Amino acid sequence: MTTKASTAKKRSKTKVAAKEVVNGKKTLALQIQNLPIGKIKPDPKQPRKTFDEKQLVQLSESIKTYGVLQPITVRQMNGHYVIVMGERRYRSSKLASKKTIPCIVKNFENNDVLEVQIIENLQRKDVEPTEEAEAIAYLSEKYTPTEIAKRLGRTDNFIRQRLKLAGLIDGFKHFVRNGEMTISLGVGVALFEPEEQQMMLETMGEDFNAHQINRAIKDQTYDLEKASFDVTDKKLVPKVGSCVECPFNVANQGNLFGEGKMVCTKAACFETKKSKSFLNLIEKSKKENILLIPDIRQYWADDESNQLIISQLEKNGLKVYLLDDVEIIENPIEPTIKTIQEEYQHYDYSEDELKAELDEAMQNHSEALEEYNSAKENGFVNGILFHPETYRNKEVFIKIVEKSKDESTDYSAPLANRKMADCTPEEQIVKINEREIRKKQIENNKQFEEVVQMIRETKYIDTKKTLSVDEMVAFSISLFENNVDYVGRQKYFSKLLGNTSKMTKVEMVENFKRKFKKEIFHKLIRYMLTKQVHFGESNHVNNLTNISFYNAMQGYYKSQITGIEKEYAEKRSKRETRLKERITVLEMQVQELNE
Known part of the structure; x- marks a missing residue:
């Protein structure tokens, strides 16, 4: 009981x-x-x-x-x-x-x-980022970001980033939840409207590809610090006002890319302002009688985008001069020890050696400054040099190169200096082929750079596997090509690559690989590999370091590289088809002239 x-x-x-x-x-x-x-x-x-x-x-x-x-x-x-x-x-x-x-x-x-x-959930340490973002978005209907930050003990920037992440479509949130997509990349995608995000998602396919998404973001965002126009100008396009106050400037969305970093996410508006700034530049040239020079060489003048720029200048009554037609003197930038350190960062220079380089650079700067200050006395006039794609420009001194009578005649001038219309059909074929060779090289440069950038965005450096023979060959050749001087090569490495007189660059790499002795390298080597490659005029078919690196990466990222190669191959194929048709017509004209 x-x-x-x-x-x-x-x-x-x-x-x-x-x-x-x-x-x-x-x-x-x-x-x-x-x-x-x-x-x-x-x-x-x-x-x-x-x-x-x-x-x-x-x-x-x-x-x-x-x-x-x-x-x-x-x-x-x-x-x-x-x-x-x-x-x-x-x-x-x-x-x-x-x-x-x-x-x-x-x-x-x-x-x-x-x-x-x-x-209560947001105060936990293990909260899932997209759930956190959705929860903060709910609170934002009642509280300001600053008030939410105080309640949760977070920074304003953190809250604003999570608010932006809440705008990510479900397809991308899935990749954030499973760890394939970083939060920063998710915030980058969330800058765009849901329809644009969906297009990115569908273009990417089933497998997550961070490199492709980064490319898409880069193609659709604009660094306002590199704009050709004054971002504080409210009158350039009065309807939208200045960029510094625009809601599509990420600096006004919570410093998503760093404190004060201004990035535009409204492509149409940016392009409109860019075009308007170019028209203003043309007007300034006409009004102040300043020569306006596009940063275009003669051999690249027939490119469609460059032809558009040239035609715009001509339609506005300006005489078009290309870089081949003028001499240019720019205001020289004074060197500092910091710029010298950056220039020689890959060299093991002592402080005294860096100081010596700075002294030489200062001497060169002094001579360049003297030339700049006396430019007008030597027949130079005020000019503006602008980039044909970005329209970024700078004031310079310009002198038109006077050509002799012989040089100006149709057939005595060098072929490279003559316009296509002034050439015979045979000469046009030569010019077309020369330009195609040049275009292929530039494409190879861009293709190689894109592959390297893609690899740098992956976790390649943290790979725990022992280095492959290809990776070790690439590093060894990189050291040989970039760090061994002429005396060292003759004394220690005279037989390293064998008789290279009849070898292509690719064959030299293969020859070295056959002789190579395998050793163990570590994470530092992989890091150096990604830093030792060369861009610009160097690419994966004309540079020893780049060829080796490109080959080595095939073992890790073959599908991604194949995707990039496919894009360039398709562009090249279309262009070559058009060129063959054009050459066929010219060959027929040649035959008719010879009959």
């Missing part, structure tokens, strides 16, 4: 008085009750959706031994209890086969429950 005393004793075990702490002060005592787990239900609107199963099992083992040390918070509803805070402890208690769980029963308004849950 149960006595009143024993019943009271049981109740004392079931309910325990507790103080609730609000703003650092203890308030009204709350009762901790051991409630049956069967009467407790998770909240279906709970913002937390993901639970680590391994961690739940670990917590359940602890609960089996020590019990639930911190009660969960619930509210009463329709004859049962709904969890407000503590669903993880609840799930682990069920795994531990517990019949009851300590609870604090509180009354909440419906709207207050979700806010409390969100704030």
Whole structure:
């Protein structure tokens, strides 16, 4: 028979008085009750959706031994209890086969429950980033980013980044959740409208490709620090105002790319301002009688985009001079020890050697400055040199190169200096073929650079595998080509590459590979490999270091490289088809002239 005393004793075990702490002060005592787990239900609107199963099992083992040390918070509803805070402890208690769980029963308004849950979840350390972003977005309907930051103990920039991440479409959120996509890359994608994000996703295909997404972001965003126009100008395009106040400038969205970094995400607006700035540049040239020179060489003048620039200048009544037609003197930049250190960063120079380089650079600067200051006395006039794609420009001194009478005649001038229309069909064929060779080299340069940039964005440097023979060959040739001087080559490496007089660059690499002795290299070597390659005029078919590196990377990123190669091959194939048709017509003209 149960006595009143024993019943009271049981109740004392079931309910325990507790103080609730609000703003650092203890308030009204709350009762901790051991409630049956069967009467407790998770909240279906709970913002937390993901639970680590391994961690739940670990917590359940602890609960089996020590019990639930911190009660969960619930509210009463329709004859049962709904969890407000503590669903993880609840799930682990069920795994531990517990019949009851300590609870604090509180009354909440419906709207207050979700806010409390969100704030409680956001204060955890293991919160999933996209869930965190969605939760912060919910709070932003009621609070400013600064207020949210104070409530959560976070920085304003962190809150703004998460708010931007909340705008990521579900297809990309999936990649953030499984760890394939970094948060920073997710924020970069979230800069764009959902329709644009969907296009990126569909273009990428089923497998996540960080390099491709980075390229897409780069192609659709614009660094305002490199704009050809004044980003503070409110009158350039009056309807949109200045870039510094524009909502499409990420600096106004919470410094997403770093403190004060200005990046435009509105392509149409940027292009409009860029075009308007070019028209203003033309007007300035006409009004102030300043020569306007596009940064274009004669051999590249027939390119479609360059032809468009040239035609624009001509339509506006300007006489077109290319770089081959003028001499240019720029205002020289004074060297500093910092610029010298950057220039010779790959050389093991002592402080005295760097100082000597700086002294020589200062002497060269002094001579260049003297030439600049006396430019007008030597027949130079004011001019503006501009880039044909970006329209970025700078003021320079210009002198038109005078050509002799003989040089100006149609057939005595060098073939490279004559326009296509002034050439015979045979000469046009020569010029077409020469330009195609040049275009292939430039494409190879760009292709090689793109492959290297793609590899630098992967985790290649952290790869734990032993280096392959190709990687070791690449590093050895890199050291040989970039760090061994003429005396060292003759003294120690005269037979290293064999008789190279009849070898192509690719064959020299293969010959070296056959003679190579395998050794063990480490992470530092892989790091140096990605830094030793050359861009610009060097690429994967005309530079020893680059060829070796390109070959070595095939073993790691063959599919990505194949994708890049395919893009360039398709462009080249289309162009070569057009060229063959053009040459065929010219050959027929040649035949007619010879008959």
